[in-house]
Amino acid sequence: MPKLRVDSFTISLDGYAVGPNQRLDAPFGDGTEGLHDWMFATRTARAGQGLDGGEDGLDDERVARHGEGAGATIMGRNMFGPFRGPWEDESWKGWWGDNPPYHNDVFVLTHHERPTFHLEGGNVFHFVDATPGAVLKEAFAAAGGKDVLLAGGAATIRQFLRAGLVDELNLVIAPILVGGGERLFEDLDDALQRYEVTEMISSKTVTHVRLARRADPAPDA
């Protein structure tokens, strides 16, 4: 069965995915310096930027596998861009330049729809005002039997967790203290009772954690 997966979603030791005041020149908000250094330091990430060298090993394996086998992507509107509310214009095409790293159909959850657009590398951005379940159905259809990657951000992942739709949640805990902002583990009611931690392993730099659905869920989950 194809899965809805979160891959290497990074949170700080104190639990924050982003700091306060996200904006165009600080996509992850204040106090998040270093949060994703583990990723940029890998051989795979460096190669993607045309650079030699970089870290091998566990972190690199995880970066290399990010989105592997996924045939569609879902993200929240706040991950797509720094703007909130109605689109002032539609010139913003995301943070990722002409050839974003998704290479499939990307469904952006938003209350403010806009026309689908195409970028290089098979990237097609759709804007959908729908429930998590309805978007996921569309994404699975687009994925043609492959997994769907739930890219983020934290609020969108929480929304899918609360709806019981996430099959596998791969997290990275970075040794950074952000001090405030948006948490992943917040307002989840009993949603986490459906999950168990199936892996917790440290590289030299960060800790990788995998949550998967319980084979035997708690009685009231």
Next chain:
Amino acid sequence: MPKLRVDSFTISLDGYAVGPNQRLDAPFGDGTEGLHDWMFATRTARAGQGLDGGEDGLDDERVARHGEGAGATIMGRNMFGPFRGPWEDESWKGWWGDNPPYHNDVFVLTHHERPTFHLEGGNVFHFVDATPGAVLKEAFAAAGGKDVLLAGGAATIRQFLRAGLVDELNLVIAPILVGGGERLFEDLDDALQRYEVTEMISSKTVTHVRLARRADPAPDA
């Protein structure tokens, strides 16, 4: 210089030190089953209970070093017992039986003072209504040049962090999802800017993390 240390204070993956509804028959509250299993499974903890066997390695090393070299202890009143408000009687002597594991002067922070009492093994419990700074001064005096162990709970550690008094904070992240309760990393204002993560390492079971004061603190910390 003697330090104020927190040793192997365990939090869940989602950040909770205790769940909701702490009470006499559930000292860590609801949903915390397994939170301290890593500790009870070690050779050192088992030997303390007269049992053979147990896990060696990193977890065991940390349990063996818990409180090592400390000459006094500080804890919050909610760690000392499940009762809140004025003492109804003074028969409660803590969770630890006749010979608690501290073996030194234990200062219990409380707004409801009661007489000092002595237990076996050099355990002397004092009840102090004072600021963190004043209690720490007393504890350092009692420790006679040794470190002071800040035992917990979360609210008490936060209080000492906010006051800038903690020198070293050793945490354990357990692969458990509690879903609610009391967080360690909450309401700390800018206190964490004084700290950096100096170690993050996984055993088979948990992740050990050390926070220490920054040699070069952030300008506004």
